[in-house]
Amino acid sequence: MTYRGPGERALPMLLVAMPAVSQQWALDELRDPRFTYHLASTxxxxxxxxxxxxxxxxxxxxxxxxxxxxxVLRRVREMTEDLRVMVIDRDYREAVAVRALASxxxxxxxxxxxxxxxxxQVLARLRRARPVAPAAQLIEDGRLSLDVVTHEASVAGTFLPLTPLEFDVLEILARNPGQVLTPVQLLDRVWKNPAEGSPAKVRYVVLRLRRAFEKATGSPAPIETVRGVGYRYRPPQQQ
Known part of the structure; x- marks a missing residue:
């Protein structure tokens, strides 16, 4: 449900994402006739x-x-650097604050x-905010189709069963067609804690992705290894 301030529709819009039990508190704190509100509980x-x-x-x-x-914060920043994000905690926790700002x-x-x-603080952010056009929900190139919200993938119209990690790696590659991404770049963008990852983990996920492509289509996967550098996705027009 979308909540609006009294009177005419207020702009800009705040998306308030927090458990339902906390939403009323947020509305009480942030409600203002200059804003439009939308609530998300998950x-x-x-x-x-x-x-x-x-x-x-x-x-x-x-x-x-x-x-x-x-x-959520990681995926938002993968999609756009423009959207303003304000984190709200129950109490001040320095470690959480540092991690949130660093993320x-x-x-x-x-x-x-x-x-x-x-x-x-909200008003100051909104003064500098501008309407944001997030990356498309659907990534399609005539062969591959990815729905980044539902995490569903298909290739040439055939469903592609992928784990969340496999989907995330494929999404990053597909968003950068023809560009070689190093294992370190993939670790930084996909893994929750890159420090715990390794190039071997990236190789293993890419291997599983290739097998999934080949099983679904009977053809080699369009994910290339550039020896000594990393991996790239080749869209149909580049093959």
Whole structure:
């Protein structure tokens, strides 16, 4: 459901993504006749609604689930650097604040802070915000089709069964057709904790991707290895 302030439709729009039990608090704190509000109670809803409503500011609760806030923040930053993201926590936690800002959030607020200060932060961000056009929900090139919200993939009209990790690697490659991505770049963009990853893990996922392509189509996969550098996806027009 979309919430609007009293009177005429307010702009810009805030997408408030947090568990349903916390949403009323957020509305009480942020409600303003100059804003339009849309609520999402799960991470999946938030990612879907980013495409559907193209909000000007994402208010991201730290207790969001399915997926959690760190996954949502990572995927948002993979899609766009322009969308303003404001993280809200229950209490101030320095380690969480540092991680959120390092992961791409623009601000970190908490429920017990001064209400006027929190509202002023929102207004300051929105003054610099502009309508955002997120990356397309569907990635299609005449052969490959990826729905980045539902995590469904097909190749030449045939369903491609992939694990979440395999899908994420394929998505990054498909968003950069013809570009060679190193294992380090893939680790940084896909793995939750790149420090725990290794080039061997990337090789293994790419191997599984190739097998999935070949099983679905009976033809070699369009994912090439550039020896000593990394991997690239070849769209139909480059083959």
């Amino acid at each position: 991470g999946r809803e938030a990612l879907r609604d980013l495409y559907r409503y193209r909000p000007d500011l994402l208010v991201l609760g730290m207790y969001l689930r399915d997926p959690g806030p760190w996954d 791409g959030a623009d601000d970190y607020l908490w429920a017990t802070m001064s209400r006027p200060f929190g509202k002023a």
